[in-house]
Amino acid sequence: MSEKLDFVHRHVPGEDGGITLLLLHGTGGDENDLIPLAAELVPPAAGVPRPAVLSPRGKVSEHGAPRFFRRLAEGVFDEEDLIFRTHELAGFVESAAGEYGLDPARIVAVGYSNGANVAASLLLLHPGLLRAAVLFRAMVPLVPEVTPDLSGTPVFIAAGKRDQMIAPDNTGRLASMLREAGADVDLRWRDTGHALTYEEVREARDWLAGVLQTPAP
Numbered sequence: 001m002s003e004k005l006d007f008v009h010r011h012v013p014g015e016d017g018g019i020t021l022l023l024l025h026g027t028g029g030d031e032n033d034l035i036p037l038a039a040e041l042v043p044p045a046a047g048v049p050r051p052a053v054l055s056p057r058g059k060v061s062e063h064g065a066p067r068f069f070r071r072l073a074e075g076v077f078d079e080e081d082l083i084f085r086t087h088e089l090a091g092f093v094e095s096a097a098g099e100y101g102l103d104p105a106r107i108v109a110v111g112y113s114n115g116a117n118v119a120a121s122l123l124l125l126h127p128g129l130l131r132a133a134v135l136f137r138a139m140v141p142l143v144p145e146v147t148p149d150l151s152g153t154p155v156f157i158a159a160g161k162r163d164q165m166i167a168p169d170n171t172g173r174l175a176s177m178l179r180e181a182g183a184d185v186d187l188r189w190r191d192t193g194h195a196l197t198y199e200e201v202r203e204a205r206d207w208l209a210g211v212l213q214t215p216a217p
Contacts, residue, residue: 005099007057008030010032012055014050014051016035019053020097021052021104027066027101032200042205048212051108052102056092058114060081068116069084069118082121082142089122090126093107100191108133108134110136115140116136120141124181127148135156135199137158137194139171140171140173143177150181150182153184154207155185156204157175157188158204
C-alpha cells in the first residue's frame, strides 16, 4: 500500500462503470458522516452503476474536531497549511484510485463546509483531478497564483442566504473564480443558514444525474 494512503478513511466498492464519490466532511465530522449522503445523491436506479465511495477523515485537529486544514480564525484560513493539505489530499486520492481500482476520470467530490472548501482548493490547485464537484456551503479557499484550466468541469454550489458563517459575496466570488477558470458552475441559493437541507440534496441529486449523462470533456 502506498505511503500516501495514510488518511483514516472508508472505502465502499462500487459497480463497474460507476463514479467514485469523494466525500469530504465538515469541521468536527469524520469518515462516516457523509456516507448516507452517497445513496441520496446517486440512488439505486436501472442502468446506473452503484458508485464507489472514498471518505477520508481530515488530519487537522481543532480542539479535538477533525478538519482538512488549519484556520487562524472563523473564515480566516492558514493558507500555507491549506496548500500543503490540498496537495496531500490530492496524493491520497491518486493513490487510493490505484489501490482500489477506481477510475481516476470519474471522481466526483462532495464536500460540506470545511470539506467543500478543501474540494474547491482541489479544483483550483489540481485541475483535472475531479470529474465534477458538489459544494455545500463553500467559500473562497485561496486565490491561486495561476488561474487553472477547469474547462467543462461541472460544479454545483449550494449556499444559504442566511448563513452566518459565510458571507454571500464570498460564495459569489468563488463561483466567479471557478467560472473564470472555465468551470460550468451552477450556483443555487436558498433562504436558509449553514445547515444542509433535504431540498438542496435533492437539487444536487438531480444536477448530478444530468452531469453523469453528459460525456466528460
